[in-house]
Amino acid sequence: MTCRGEQGVYLVVFDSTRNALSNSNPQFAPPWTIKRSQVDEDGALVWASVRVHYGDRDGVAFFGRQKKWVRYFYGNGSVVEDTCRN
Numbered sequence: 001m002t003c004r005g006e007q008g009v010y011l012v013v014f015d016s017t018r019n020a021l022s023n024s025n026p027q028f029a030p031p032w033t034i035k036r037s038q039v040d041e042d043g044a045l046v047w048a049s050v051r052v053h054y055g056d057r058d059g060v061a062f063f064g065r066q067k068k069w070v071r072y073f074y075g076n077g078s079v080v081e082d083t084c085r086n
Helices: none
Strands: 002-005 008-015 020-023 032-040 043-052 055-064 068-073 079-085
Touching: 002 068, 008 055, 020 032, 020 043, 020 055
Parallel strands: none
Antiparallel strands: 002 008, 002 079, 008 020, 032 043, 043 055, 055 068, 068 079
């Protein structure tokens, strides 16, 4: 899916067969590590983390039939949500 964030447009892809997530958001260098994923009739919900210079950053991506989004969680308790589309 294609998402729009503070740094512009980026791609997020989830391969449920390999249980792998790729995210080209320039704020976070790969690789992303899957913590948990759930695929059902509503879509795919993926919780993953990526290493940043001072620790790990968590992100949750939802690949729904109608709604698509990515949420990034920060150590200060804030959450940033980017909307996405196919």
